[in-house]
Amino acid sequence: MRHLLPWREPVPPDGTMGEPRARGRFGEYGGRYAPESLVEACREVDEAFREAWVDPGFRGALARLLAVHAGRPTPLTPAGRLSEALGVQLYLKREDLTHTGSHKINNVLGQALLATRMGRRRLIAETGAGQHGVATATAAALLGLEATVFMGERDIERQALNVFRMRMLGAEVIPVTTGSRTLKDATSEAMRHWVGATGDSHYCIGSVVGPDPYPWMVREFQRVIGDEARGQCAAELPTGVPDYVVACVGGGSNAAGTFAGFADTPARLVGVEAEGGAGAARGRLGVLHGCRSLFLQDDDGQITEAQSLAAGLDYPGVGPEHAHLRDLGRARYVTVTDDEAIGAAVRLARTEGILPALESAHALAWVIRAADTGDLPAGSTVLMTLSGRGDKDVSTLKELL
Ligand SMILES: *Cc1c(COP(=O)(O)O)cnc(C)c1O
Secondary structure, eight states: OOOOOOOOOOOSSTTTSOBGGGEEETTEEEEOOHHHHHHHHHHHHHHHHHHHHHHHHHHHHHHHHHTTTOOOOEEEEEEEEHHHHHTTTTEEGGGGSSTBBHHHHHHHHHHHHHHTTTOOOOOOOOEEESSSHHHHHHHHHTEEEEEEEEHHHHHHHHHHHHHHHHHHOOOOOEEETTTSSSHHHHHHHHHHHOOOOOOTEEEEEEOOSSTTTTTHHHHHHHHHHHHHHHHHHHHHHHHHOOOOEEEEESSSSSHHHHHHHHTTSSSSEEEEEEEEGOHHHHEEEEEEEEEEEEEBBBBBSOOOOOOSSSSSGOOOOOOOHHHHHHHHHHHHEEEOOHHHHHHHHHHHHHSSSOOOOHHHHHHHHHHHHHHHHHHHOTOOOEEEEEEEEEEGHHHHHHHHH
């Protein structure tokens, strides 16, 4: 089915979502804006990753960990009752069914295995709500590494249970008391700490952000979502390839991994951001955490705080590759409000028996709205990545519903 829609024809298989250009450039975005010592550390990570990614031994070891520890492959679930109500064919890629309950485990197992290969004994990570911190602590425990997780003091208060989980898993959680005492500051502090510890520690970034090679490397570790889904769609969809591929976007890792599997197909790619964290839809060019990309800023160019009920979407920017895909017209970025996401979460729970993470509910909220308005033509096939399960959001929802 072909549709006349207000974005350009997909870019042909010309290397879109292949390797970035020199020094990690995606168009005018990306790069490695870091202090001297971190530039060298990033260069080492880049070299190690390039070697590992073409080494069948490494790929095999990671595939096995993903299978026996994380529970891959995840299913592709047709959302039957909801599809019928919406008049589209909706399929869900079930990252909520992985160990620890979200796609974050894919990236973290990859980076932890890489750290082991590089002879590092410790993982450093930043975390906002604690999801990436818990995943990092999990991978560290599994591979016998230490884990040091930086977390804003305010987030520590708000997410006491995840702090306890990380400590149960043997990780050290370090409170960050600077700035707004949230994710942005935790990330800055983790990078600062890495400067003095590059010899024995690997910095495990949680999304497709940060200095080169992280945006590319994390997307490659998340590519498993898109590659699996591509094969599952070929087997299960009448059209083989879905008309639309939809995912929520915080930093953009589950979306980038999903999109990578479909970049060379005619599928329309849609990234769904939180209204209060719309880096791709409303950000301006800037540099933060080692990378040039789109960030929410005030008139003085100060990065402003994001605001979303979904902690994973509460980041004031977006990964450089998404900024580039937006400029190319290859992907389109839309926004959804907290209320729409809550409505979508409840609707999925009641029609399909799946309680999604509030982040994933944003992607679904756009599908529901677009099916209603006709932006998504009747009969379209839609693949949506369900990035995580809703257990972590139950107490938030309980307060509101
Ligand atoms: C962290 C998180 C996100 C957002 O991160 P991306 O890098 O944009 O994928 C989305 N969904 C869930 C469940 C998360 O935990």
